[in-house]
Amino acid sequence: MKVTEHIKQAKGKTLFSFEIIPPKKGNSIQELYRNIDPLMEFNPPFIDVTTSREEYVYIEKGGLLDRKITRMRPGTVGICAAIKHKYDVDTVPHVLCGGFTKEETEYLLVDCHYLGIQNVMALRGDAMKHQNYFEATKGGHQYAKGLVEQIQNLNQGKYLHDVMEADGCSDFCIGVAGYPEKHIESPSLKSDLKRLREKVDAGADYVVTQMFFDNQKYFEFVEAAKDMGIDVPIIPGIKPIAIAKHLQLLPQVFKIDLPEDLITAVEGCKTNKEVRQVGVEWCIQQSKELIDYGVPVLHYYSMGKSSNVQQIASAIF
Ligand code: FAD
Numbered sequence: 001m002k003v004t005e006h007i008k009q010a011k012g013k014t015l016f017s018f019e020i021i022p023p024k025k026g027n028s029i030q031e032l033y034r035n036i037d038p039l040m041e042f043n044p045p046f047i048d049v050t051t052s053r054e055e056y057v058y059i060e061k062g063g064l065l066d067r068k069i070t071r072m073r074p075g076t077v078g079i080c081a082a083i084k085h086k087y088d089v090d091t092v093p094h095v096l097c098g099g100f101t102k103e104e105t106e107y108l109l110v111d112c113h114y115l116g117i118q119n120v121m122a123l124r125g126d127a128m129k130h131q132n133y134f135e136a137t138k139g140g141h142q143y144a145k146g147l148v149e150q151i152q153n154l155n156q157g158k159y160l161h162d163v164m165e166a167d168g169c170s171d172f173c174i175g176v177a178g179y180p181e182k183h184i185e186s187p188s189l190k191s192d193l194k195r196l197r198e199k200v201d202a203g204a205d206y207v208v209t210q211m212f213f214d215n216q217k218y219f220e221f222v223e224a225a226k227d228m229g230i231d232v233p234i235i236p237g238i239k240p241i242a243i244a245k246h247l248q249l250l251p252q253v254f255k256i257d258l259p260e261d262l263i264t265a266v267e268g269c270k271t272n273k274e275v276r277q278v279g280v281e282w283c284i285q286q287s288k289e290l291i292d293y294g295v296p297v298l299h300y301y302s303m304g305k306s307s308n309v310q311q312i313a314s315a316i317f
Helices: 003-010 030-042 076-087 102-114 144-155 189-201 215-227 246-254 260-267 272-293 307-316
Strands: 015-020 046-049 055-061 064-070 090-096 119-123 173-178 206-209 297-301
Touching: 003 015, 003 090, 003 173, 003 206, 003 297, 015 030, 015 307, 030 076, 030 307, 046 076, 076 090, 076 102, 090 102, 090 144, 102 144, 119 144, 144 173, 144 189, 173 189, 189 215, 206 215, 215 272, 246 260, 260 272, 272 297, 272 307, 297 307
Parallel strands: 015 046, 015 297, 046 090, 090 119, 119 173, 173 206
Antiparallel strands: 055 064
16 A cells, blocks of 8 residues: 555554665674564554665785775565565665666566556665765666656656556655755755655655654644645655664764754763663654654664564653
């Protein structure tokens, strides 16, 4: 079922969902299942599975270093299919512009369609580790909007190179990313919201936000998006702080601000166990306030580890 249909069916009740990352190449899927198992009691209607950008690795060969390009966490669509089959839950693969030609994207979408996957997140992806800026893959999309257009074309039976579907078209429900504290490359929040509006106009059905720790930022973002004419559900993405290093890492990687009270509480902790508890409590408070505001879904970034999300979900759902 589509994410938007799950939201409609819930009739105003806030749903629980979460995002997972595929295991590193060479690791078993069992560890992922061990992390998903305890979260299934909270009835997530859908689970997101991220896609990693490819990166360079250096392999020693005859005293020289051979540079190879590889995706360290492959298997997004396979994991979506496996989870869908194992838990009977909808899954949402993240589809990236970066690292994929339009043809490769088309093959991936055809796989999803045949597998009965009805939702996809359309994302640009970040720059590769060695790049300062995102560079579009030759034959790929520059912005997520182009990806949304390609998916919408497929929904209307239009494949690349003028091939038309005879019957049984896909009908993907499309999610896109939104940034309550603006995307790092955007010159202003307003300009970023205009770009978000373009993605929605191109056919995006819902938005999932970047993580934030101050709900006020989300509330203001939703109001500004409404003023901009964006009328699709905006799902808040939230994450519990788990280690003291997150105070530096999260602002650096995601370009977000942390509230002073949270910083003080984390800095007052003596161990990471205490930090984890502070993170859980903060996230519970955030979740309660977001539910009062009437958010359609609370979407948790689990980063592959579920125990703190489980603690939060137990207090909320
Ligand atoms: P876009 O919507 O294309 O926007 C990128 C930037 O370009 C923005 O600054 C926007 O304002 C600007 N822009 C858009 N259109 C134009 C235009 N026509 N002209 C000029 N500027 C323009 N990354 C991964 O690698 N894998 C994942 O699985 C993944 N999952 C994510 C899930 C969520 C919910 C979120 C919020 C992010 C996720 N990301 C993921 C990170 C995401 O790929 C990065 O934030 C990326 O830098 C931007 O992606 P986007 O889809 O928002 O890009």
